[in-house]
Amino acid sequence: MSSQSHFIAEPKIAAIVGCPFSGGQAKPGVDRGPINLVEAGLIQQLEGLGWKVEFDGHHQFEEISANGDPPIGKLRNPRIVSRVSKAVAEAVGYHAKMGKLPVTLGGDHSLAMGTISGTLDTHPNACVVWIDAHADINTPETTESGNIHGMPMSFLLGLGEKISEYSWIQPRLQPSSLVYIGLRDVDAAEKRILKENKIKAFSMHEVDKYGIGKVVEMALDHVNPKRDRPIHLSFDVDALDPSVAPSTGTPVRGGLTFREGHYICEAIYETGLLVALDLMEVNPSLEDAASVHQTVAVGCSLVRAALGETLL
Numbered sequence: 001m002s003s004q005s006h007f008i009a010e011p012k013i014a015a016i017v018g019c020p021f022s023g024g025q026a027k028p029g030v031d032r033g034p035i036n037l038v039e040a041g042l043i044q045q046l047e048g049l050g051w052k053v054e055f056d057g058h059h060q061f062e063e064i065s066a067n068g069d070p071p072i073g074k075l076r077n078p079r080i081v082s083r084v085s086k087a088v089a090e091a092v093g094y095h096a097k098m099g100k101l102p103v104t105l106g107g108d109h110s111l112a113m114g115t116i117s118g119t120l121d122t123h124p125n126a127c128v129v130w131i132d133a134h135a136d137i138n139t140p141e142t143t144e145s146g147n148i149h150g151m152p153m154s155f156l157l158g159l160g161e162k163i164s165e166y167s168w169i170q171p172r173l174q175p176s177s178l179v180y181i182g183l184r185d186v187d188a189a190e191k192r193i194l195k196e197n198k199i200k201a202f203s204m205h206e207v208d209k210y211g212i213g214k215v216v217e218m219a220l221d222h223v224n225p226k227r228d229r230p231i232h233l234s235f236d237v238d239a240l241d242p243s244v245a246p247s248t249g250t251p252v253r254g255g256l257t258f259r260e261g262h263y264i265c266e267a268i269y270e271t272g273l274l275v276a277l278d279l280m281e282v283n284p285s286l287e288d289a290a291s292v293h294q295t296v297a298v299g300c301s302l303v304r305a306a307l308g309e310t311l312l
Contacts, residue, residue: 003272003308007123007230009099014051014307016043017091017104017115018058021084023077024110024149027249029285034058034105036284036296037303042105045300049308054100059087072163074146081148082165085114089168092118092276103303106280108249109136112234113152113169119276120172123230126275127177127223128156131264132236133252135183135190135201142189149281153178159193175199177229179219181264182207182239185252204254212260216267230275233268233306235261237281237299247287247295258298265305277306 005012018038020031035058043053061084072078088104092115095102104115109132119126130136130153137153138144139160154160157178158171180201186194194201200222202215210218224231238248241255256264268274282299284292301309 003270005274006272007275008101012051013100014046014053015095015100015102016053016055017088017095017102018055019084019088019104019107019111020058021061021107021111023080023084024108025147025249026076026145027283027286030106030108030249030281030283032284033282033299034107036292037105037279037282037299040296040300042300042303045304046307049304051307059091071146072165073140074143075140075148075163076146078148078163078165081110082168085111085117086168088114089117089121093121096122096275101274101307102276103307104276104278106278106282108149109234109236109280110149110152111280112136112278113155115234115276115278116156116173116232117169119230119232120170123275124172126230126232127179128173128232128234129219129223129268130178130180130234131182131239131261132180133182133185133238133255134236134250135180135186135194137190137193138187139193142187142193144187154193157197159197177223179223181215181219182256184254185250204256207256207260212256212263213267216264220271224273227271227273229273231268231271231273232276233265233274234278235265235280235302235306237279237295237302240298245295245298246291247283248281249283249286261302262305265302266310269306269308274306277303279303
């Protein structure tokens, strides 16, 4: 806990926002992720690092039903995803305004349109470090699956056709304020979007070429050259290799090692600039019990690293 936080009030409070939600993609079970992370002792672990932790139970989304939510264009569950993400934006925004660190446990990555919107309400100059195998930047036109967990970034950047259901999202994020680490499964249309908008992305190729330390430094140099802007860290566990975190909905071989994933979190914490953390796409219904236990343990470990746990 040595790193002095520039934006989080003392005494430091981590506000856990549990989001048991799976509507942004097709596989059931990712809504169990947050519950498993908390049951694995995450709150006590963070208290052990010196944080005061607030957790008032998981957000209840049951009253928002998938029935009567027909597609809009290709988008699946469009109204539910919008309503849930808006509720998450309000929760994260509230905690951020109070000077707390919102730690959002997903659920699927469509929730990031809510978490990042909430961060930008309080910290309009925040930058986003997005750790993922996927760019999640398809637009309503380019999506092949219609699953909105592959699109949150396009909504936040204001790309693609406008959908009235999502008019609450202010496209305040600039392409220059976003950086990716860990990409390795990017659609052709997404590659085009990244290039056209000059969005900085470090794929696994760069991680191999330069090493994770250099990649994190280059990523921060791009979005936060003076190291004075708030950082929103959005971490999809599928950024990690499936041998490290198998229980996730869209695993892709050739991902970050256990140490590489943790180094990113440790390095962001060391900046003292972290204002919000997302940990997304832990899905305890996929894989066997040992794999689930392993993935949940890794999820807890990543959160601890991002909140100041060190090796020495």
